[in-house]
Amino acid sequence: MSTSILESEIHAQPDVISELLHKETENVNKIADDLRGRFKYVVIAARGTSDNAARYAQYLFGAHNRLQVALATPSLFTLYECPPDLSEALVIGISQSGQSPDIVSVLSEAHRQGRPTLAITNLQQSPLAEAADHVIMLHAGLEKAVAATKTYTSSLAGLALLSCCLENNAQRMKDLERVPQAMQRAFLDLEPAASHVERYRYMAHCNVIGRGYNYSTAFEVALKVKELTRVVAEPYSSADFRHGPVATVSRGFPVIVVAPQGAITQDMIDLIAQLKGLGAELLVISDDPQHLSIANLPLPIPPGLPEWLTPLVAVIPGQLFAMQLAIEKGFNADQPEGLTKVTETF
Amino acid sequence: MSTSILESEIHAQPDVISELLHKETENVNKIADDLRGRFKYVVIAARGTSDNAARYAQYLFGAHNRLQVALATPSLFTLYECPPDLSEALVIGISQSGQSPDIVSVLSEAHRQGRPTLAITNLQQSPLAEAADHVIMLHAGLEKAVAATKTYTSSLAGLALLSCCLENNAQRMKDLERVPQAMQRAFLDLEPAASHVERYRYMAHCNVIGRGYNYSTAFEVALKVKELTRVVAEPYSSADFRHGPVATVSRGFPVIVVAPQGAITQDMIDLIAQLKGLGAELLVISDDPQHLSIANLPLPIPPGLPEWLTPLVAVIPGQLFAMQLAIEKGFNADQPEGLTKVTETF
Numbered sequence: 001m002s003t004s005i006l007e008s009e010i011h012a013q014p015d016v017i018s019e020l021l022h023k024e025t026e027n028v029n030k031i032a033d034d035l036r037g038r039f040k041y042v043v044i045a046a047r048g049t050s051d052n053a054a055r056y057a058q059y060l061f062g063a064h065n066r067l068q069v070a071l072a073t074p075s076l077f078t079l080y081e082c083p084p085d086l087s088e089a090l091v092i093g094i095s096q097s098g099q100s101p102d103i104v105s106v107l108s109e110a111h112r113q114g115r116p117t118l119a120i121t122n123l124q125q126s127p128l129a130e131a132a133d134h135v136i137m138l139h140a141g142l143e144k145a146v147a148a149t150k151t152y153t154s155s156l157a158g159l160a161l162l163s164c165c166l167e168n169n170a171q172r173m174k175d176l177e178r179v180p181q182a183m184q185r186a187f188l189d190l191e192p193a194a195s196h197v198e199r200y201r202y203m204a205h206c207n208v209i210g211r212g213y214n215y216s217t218a219f220e221v222a223l224k225v226k227e228l229t230r231v232v233a234e235p236y237s238s239a240d241f242r243h244g245p246v247a248t249v250s251r252g253f254p255v256i257v258v259a260p261q262g263a264i265t266q267d268m269i270d271l272i273a274q275l276k277g278l279g280a281e282l283l284v285i286s287d288d289p290q291h292l293s294i295a296n297l298p299l300p301i302p303p304g305l306p307e308w309l310t311p312l313v314a315v316i317p318g319q320l321f322a323m324q325l326a327i328e329k330g331f332n333a334d335q336p337e338g339l340t341k342v343t344e345t346f
Numbered sequence: 347m348s349t350s351i352l353e354s355e356i357h358a359q360p361d362v363i364s365e366l367l368h369k370e371t372e373n374v375n376k377i378a379d380d381l382r383g384r385f386k387y388v389v390i391a392a393r394g395t396s397d398n399a400a401r402y403a404q405y406l407f408g409a410h411n412r413l414q415v416a417l418a419t420p421s422l423f424t425l426y427e428c429p430p431d432l433s434e435a436l437v438i439g440i441s442q443s444g445q446s447p448d449i450v451s452v453l454s455e456a457h458r459q460g461r462p463t464l465a466i467t468n469l470q471q472s473p474l475a476e477a478a479d480h481v482i483m484l485h486a487g488l489e490k491a492v493a494a495t496k497t498y499t500s501s502l503a504g505l506a507l508l509s510c511c512l513e514n515n516a517q518r519m520k521d522l523e524r525v526p527q528a529m530q531r532a533f534l535d536l537e538p539a540a541s542h543v544e545r546y547r548y549m550a551h552c553n554v555i556g557r558g559y560n561y562s563t564a565f566e567v568a569l570k571v572k573e574l575t576r577v578v579a580e581p582y583s584s585a586d587f588r589h590g591p592v593a594t595v596s597r598g599f600p601v602i603v604v605a606p607q608g609a610i611t612q613d614m615i616d617l618i619a620q621l622k623g624l625g626a627e628l629l630v631i632s633d634d635p636q637h638l639s640i641a642n643l644p645l646p647i648p649p650g651l652p653e654w655l656t657p658l659v660a661v662i663p664g665q666l667f668a669m670q671l672a673i674e675k676g677f678n679a680d681q682p683e684g685l686t687k688v689t690e691t692f
Contacts, residue, residue: 040386040431040433040434041387041416041430041433041434041435043414047585047586047589048586048589048590049589049590051586051589058419059419059421059422059426061430062419062422062426062428062429062430063422063426063428064428066428066429066430066431067430067431068389068416068418068430068431068432068435069416069419069430070387070414070415070416070417071416071417072414073404073405073408073415073561074585075405075557075558075583075585075609075610076405076408076409076558079557079558079609079610079613080405080408080409080558080609081609082408082409082410082412083408083412084387084407084408084412084413084414084415085386085412085413085414086414087386087387087434088386088387088433088434089387089414102585147590204550204551205550205551205578207578211421211425212421212422212425212426215419223590223591226590226591226593226594227590227591227593228593230593230594230596231594232551232553232578232580232594234578234580237421238691239393239420239421239448239691239692240393240394240397242689242691243393243394243395243689243691244394244395244493244569244572244573244685245569245572245573246684246685247572247573247574247576247682247683247684247685248572248576248577248578249684250576263421263425263426263427264421264425267425267692278684336593337593338592338593338595338624339590339592339593343588343589345584345585345588345589346585346613
């Protein structure tokens, strides 16, 4: 039942982000200079937690770099042996271990087609890094807990850094540098919530809803809940949720809403009202006191970050919630049954 | 508790597909001639059931037309007002009603950027059809049940027809014409399963797993189960499933595996063995007698279709299962509580 490893890795995130920004900014500036103008859109190959980082990139690169992002379908490259023509694409692989053969396959094929490739990984000596023209290192140190936490937020930071460098935007770089401090503040503000997590001891399933930049956060929080607590947690965008899955919500149904302030605020206000009307149990991750005041369990993050950076902080309450719920359920949060740290899929 | 409308719409699918192929082939050939060579990749905007059709297109266009497909993130076009640069893209919108403002926004912006656009819809007089250069009509007739069935398979057929026409492949066209008959055969073969659905009367959640072409089927079956029965049903690819969510599966946990024969066969054999080892309750949709023999509830589809066409038939057992489970639970399958036929999201 020890959670010391996972807990220390969650709390290491501010230092990891600082380290990444310190050690990678020069490298990523060079990568951006090399890549600029050589592609019209982006393809990202990733699995699990890294795929959730890729979801963040869809909004980040879309809104700030005007780039359309496609998530790769690796089985076309492996099982079907029919890879698409990647003309005009920059191809990025994200994997903390850099080992999953299907992700490596996508980069190798892109290289074969003469496309520029980039690996975002925690391991320099990995097949993924070796297959890529450029590498952004995560500098997360060895991640020992099976559930990824610090490699997730450092993947987001690596993508955010690339976005800033491609845009050559000094103000956004400065904002990015504020993230570690905001994370530290979040740890403090979240302390009171821990003692209320036992309320969810017998929760069997839940939904997690976010939109835009924090669509990624909804997916990653749901994945942590599944991995650590075995609770069936399904992520949605608020729009997709309204196109059907809302039917599953009845009185007492638990919904985690990821709602930092930003362009999505009105949409989230409407959603919270709708869920309230259905009698849902609301857990709200937000920097907006009004959103938080409606929640059965408020999970505050500090205000003041621009929306595009909130995913780096908004995932923390979800990580801590999942860890605490694992403790309440008597599970080993460092080594969930049936999972391994490196998953190789084809 | 009447299900007459939904049931008749499910059974109308073979005729709808025949009608679509009969009435649209000439049109789609012309569309293909106009589009060929004018784009390097495809962006598809869709929500709900139509988004699942878009997932099919990722594998269909990838494997047969060597096209990379990106699923659009509509909020970039609406809430964020920062649409990406769509250079080199063909932009497709899929919506049976053609009404959802966010999907229309993506096509309008693509048009503004001078990109070719295509609508796949059941309503000629809709904002989506009006915003597009080209239209493929679904010919599904009015769909009255809230849960989409015949507009889903006709969307798949419209995409399949486009893929064949772009490739100018007569053999694939002939295979596509065999689909209505295979659907009819599936209805007959599935009759014995209906009486066993009561076994799942108290199922609270389940997973639905598919891969490759039938990744779409997993998503669509999960959506039907959610809409019609309020059961939390989460879809996965077998690869993503192994990267974490497998942790939620314990003895008796129900998993619907979508496993028609094809390039994914070995992967599905491994998955079924893994799930069996965990003591999962297995519902298997397949044309492979060996896969079916292992299942707690076998859901057979007829053998003989090439893998790329199996999604049009493999969804039928899922539609019928969800409808029957709604009946067992005493729900109105034609009009699930809390849902409307046309959902407008921004």
